[in-house]
Amino acid sequence: MTTMSDTTSANGTNPTAKALIERSNRLGADPRNTNYAGGNTSAKGTETDPVTGEDVELLWVKGSGGDLGTLKESGLAVLRLDRMRALVDVYPGVEREDEMVAAFDYCLHGKGGAAPSIDTAMHGLVDAAHVDHLHPDSGIAIATAADGEKLTETIFGDKVVWVPWRRPGFQLGLDIADIKAKNPQAVGCILGGHGITAWGDTSEEAELNSLWIIRTAAAYIEEHSKAEPFGPALDGYAALPEAERRAKAAALAPTIRGIASQDRPMVGHFTDSDVVLDFLAHAEHPRLAELGTSCPDHFLRTKVKPLVLDLPADASVEDSIARLKELAVSYREDYQAYYDRHATADSPAIRGADPLIVLVPGVGMFSFGKDKQTARVAGEFYVNAINVMRGAEGLSTYAPIDESEKFRIEYWALEEAKLQRMPKPKPLATRVALVTGAASGIGKATAQKLAAEGACVVIADLSLEKAQEAAAEIGSTDVAVGVQVDVSSAEAVQAAVDAAVLAFGGVDLVVNNAGLSLSRSLLETTEKDWDLQHDVMAKGSFLVSQATAKVMIEQGMGGDIVYISSKNSIFAGPNNVAYGAAKADQAHQVRLLAAELGEHGIKVNGVNPDGVVQGSGIFASGWGANRAAVYGVEEKDLGKFYAQRTILKREVLPSHIANAVFVLCSDELSHTTGLHIPVDAGVAAAFLR
Ligand SMILES: NC(=O)c1ccc[n+]([C@@H]2O[C@H](COP(=O)([O-])OP(=O)(O)OC[C@H]3O[C@@H](n4cnc5c(N)ncnc54)[C@H](O)[C@@H]3O)[C@@H](O)[C@H]2O)c1
Ligand SMILES: [Zn+2]
Numbered sequence: 001m002t003t004m005s006d007t008t009s010a011n012g013t014n015p016t017a018k019a020l021i022e023r024s025n026r027l028g029a030d031p032r033n034t035n036y037a038g039g040n041t042s043a044k045g046t047e048t049d050p051v052t053g054e055d056v057e058l059l060w061v062k063g064s065g066g067d068l069g070t071l072k073e074s075g076l077a078v079l080r081l082d083r084m085r086a087l088v089d090v091y092p093g094v095e096r097e098d099e100m101v102a103a104f105d106y107c108l109h110g111k112g113g114a115a116p117s118i119d120t121a122m123h124g125l126v127d128a129a130h131v132d133h134l135h136p137d138s139g140i141a142i143a144t145a146a147d148g149e150k151l152t153e154t155i156f157g158d159k160v161v162w163v164p165w166r167r168p169g170f171q172l173g174l175d176i177a178d179i180k181a182k183n184p185q186a187v188g189c190i191l192g193g194h195g196i197t198a199w200g201d202t203s204e205e206a207e208l209n210s211l212w213i214i215r216t217a218a219a220y221i222e223e224h225s226k227a228e229p230f231g232p233a234l235d236g237y238a239a240l241p242e243a244e245r246r247a248k249a250a251a252l253a254p255t256i257r258g259i260a261s262q263d264r265p266m267v268g269h270f271t272d273s274d275v276v277l278d279f280l281a282h283a284e285h286p287r288l289a290e291l292g293t294s295c296p297d298h299f300l301r302t303k304v305k306p307l308v309l310d311l312p313a314d315a316s317v318e319d320s321i322a323r324l325k326e327l328a329v330s331y332r333e334d335y336q337a338y339y340d341r342h343a344t345a346d347s348p349a350i351r352g353a354d355p356l357i358v359l360v361p362g363v364g365m366f367s368f369g370k371d372k373q374t375a376r377v378a379g380e381f382y383v384n385a386i387n388v389m390r391g392a393e394g395l396s397t398y399a400p401i402d403e404s405e406k407f408r409i410e411y412w413a414l415e416e417a418k419l420q421r422m423p424k425p426k427p428l429a430t431r432v433a434l435v436t437g438a439a440s441g442i443g444k445a446t447a448q449k450l451a452a453e454g455a456c457v458v459i460a461d462l463s464l465e466k467a468q469e470a471a472a473e474i475g476s477t478d479v480a481v482g483v484q485v486d487v488s489s490a491e492a493v494q495a496a497v498d499a500a501v502l503a504f505g506g507v508d509l510v511v512n513n514a515g516l517s518l519s520r521s522l523l524e525t526t527e528k529d530w531d532l533q534h535d536v537m538a539k540g541s542f543l544v545s546q547a548t549a550k551v552m553i554e555q556g557m558g559g560d561i562v563y564i565s566s567k568n569s570i571f572a573g574p575n576n577v578a579y580g581a582a583k584a585d586q587a588h589q590v591r592l593l594a595a596e597l598g599e600h601g602i603k604v605n606g607v608n609p610d611g612v613v614q615g616s617g618i619f620a621s622g623w624g625a626n627r628a629a630v631y632g633v634e635e636k637d638l639g640k641f642y643a644q645r646t647i648l649k650r651e652v653l654p655s656h657i658a659n660a661v662f663v664l665c666s667d668e669l670s671h672t673t674g675l676h677i678p679v680d681a682g683v684a685a686a687f688l689r
Contacts, residue, residue: 530577645683
């Protein structure tokens with residue numbers, strides 16, 4: 001008999017669900033236990049049915065998507081256990097097992113919480129109150145070893161049972177339920193080619209059993225692995241020293257992003273972790289990479305196999321680029337052939353034949369995705385795959401599932417349906433923006449707007465700290481990063497562009513915004529004043545355009561360069577010779593570069609702001625006081641004063657400039673280059689003609 005206090009806690013979360021969430025968070029926090037967003041956990045318990053007032057048996061199970069480490073109650077699907085188990089009686093057999101996923105919707109309790117995942121059957125059908133299904137590297141190493149079944153017996157005796165590979169689904173749930181019933185002494189199983197499942201009568205017991213399987217497998221590998229699972233060291237393939245490999249990575253990144261973006265534009269992630277460099281430094285890496293990954297979670301994120309550059313670490317950038325381009329052609333042919341070998345009449349269309357993982361010996365790994373997080377996780381999954389291969393090769397030989405099974409996972413109708421349900425991407429999704437002077441004023445507002453519209457943003461400014469602060473205001477490093485730059489130094493600009501390229505794979509939207517303003521008459525303007533204005537604005541934007549155009553041309557994905565010029569590039573007033581002349585220089589760079597870069601699909605446009613007082617460091621640091629004095633108004637009223645001078649009588653804010661930058665770079669203005677947009681609330685003397 002269960003009392004109310006057993007079934008519902010004060011804050012409304014059932015204590016069984018609460019314990020499940022805590023267990024999941026603990027398990028998911030350690031990457032040795034499962035890959036990001038991989039695996040799922042469940043618990044069975046009772047709650048009072050609000051309809052009958054009687055106890056009802058429920059199954060809480062991690063829903064589709066989401067990560068164990070950060071699982072919350074909203075991530076759980078809640079099903080009626082009696083109805084879920086009743087599905088066994090209508091199950092039409094393995095050929096039609098996918099239909100059972102839709103049937104789960106008829107088993108939900110109340111609103112049901114998160115959408116039930118494909119693994120729900122395994123959790124519901126296994127006769128244990130608590131079940132964990134995980135993808136630990138150590139467990140998958142056993143699961144993908146050629147003699148995995150024998151190893152399972154050797155390592156675990158009869159406490160862990162081998163389950164031959166089967167694609168996740170209702171039948172796998174039935175298989176595991178049957179194994180559990182026939183092996184009352186077992187605490188879990190190794191799922192061939194895939195991962196592990198463990199169970200327990202209590203939440204603690206399930207967790208202990210999961211950890212025991214994971215750690216026992218890891219300890220066994222540690223103790224029994226051959227010394228060099230990846231074979232002997234390959235001459236010339238050792239990691240380059242850090243500075244050299246970063247420089248080479250930055251030099252190769254634009255080519256590689258272009259290769260990965262032939263079917264659709266991609267964001268990139270780079271890692272030169274020891275795991276990757278060690279793999280690439282040893283003799284067996286080409287054979288193993290060719291075998292591909294195995295865990296079902298991996299295929300969509302990493303594709304069946306990576307593209308591996310087959311040149312030593314010290315190959316020149318030019319040779320590496322030439323070879324990468326050849327390999328890209330054969331990679332696409334291979335992938336198309338793989339699709340054609342396995343596609344049936346009802347298979348979803350090919351999703352693109354570009355690699356998602358590119359490995360460069362001595363340098364590291366580039367991974368790609370529709371956004372930075374997806375790209376980063378793809379890289380993490382390949383690191384998981386390397387760990388799995390090391391474990392499997394250390395004990396036996398790595399034997400992932402058959403190619404046809406990989407295809408059945410990659411082009412699974414259920415997976416395709418999930419992709420079709422994804423929300424439409426934002427207008428600037430996949431675009432990598434570099435905004436100079438973005439720690440303040442107009443640049444900061446622009447970086448925020450571009451990020452809000454889906455771009456990855458690199459905030460480049462004089463102070464690294466301020467740049468990073470501005471980036472952190474936007475979000476995590478998956479969305480925005482800060483880098484240090486003095487745009488008047490070619491070397492500093494190259495370093496900032498390299499950092500941008502390593503952060504997101506490349507660059508395709510550049511905003512030349514860095515600037516400063518000295519208001520001096522001709523007679524008061526020193527040579528130094530003149531040089532400073534021109535160095536930062538005229539030369540600075542030239543250097544930034546040059547370094548980024550090189551990246552964009554190599555990527556072959558088009559791009560945008562936007563200059564934040566000024567009303568003062570057109571308008572002539574007193575005390576402005578150095579600033580106004582530098583702005584006019586920038587304005588003409590727009591036209592010159594629009595004419596030159598058009599053949600590469602790179603558009604170059606400008607925005608002419610005026611009177612943006614709010615948030616502007618330029619106005620705060622003297623220019624405002626000076627202008628106020630020139631116009632005979634109080635400094636605090638300058639914004640309003642400028643507004644009254646305009647045709648629209650409106651104050652111009654940083655966000656208005658940011659909006660103009662966005663429009664220039666969005667698809668709406670895809671056929672516009674060489675244009676300046678005034679954002680000045682209307683100043684007739686600065687009309688363009
Ligand atoms: N505020 C206006 O009314 C107005 C009008 C027309 C044009 N503009 C132009 O807009 C741009 C931004 O102005 P704002 O008002 O936002 O000024 P701001 O001072 O708020 O921002 C300018 C940023 O540029 C950075 N910067 C300066 N020198 C740099 C260098 N050498 N390398 C890298 N970064 C450097 C500064 O650190 C600062 O963060 C400037 O080019 C300015 O000329 C502004
Ligand atoms: Zn799984």
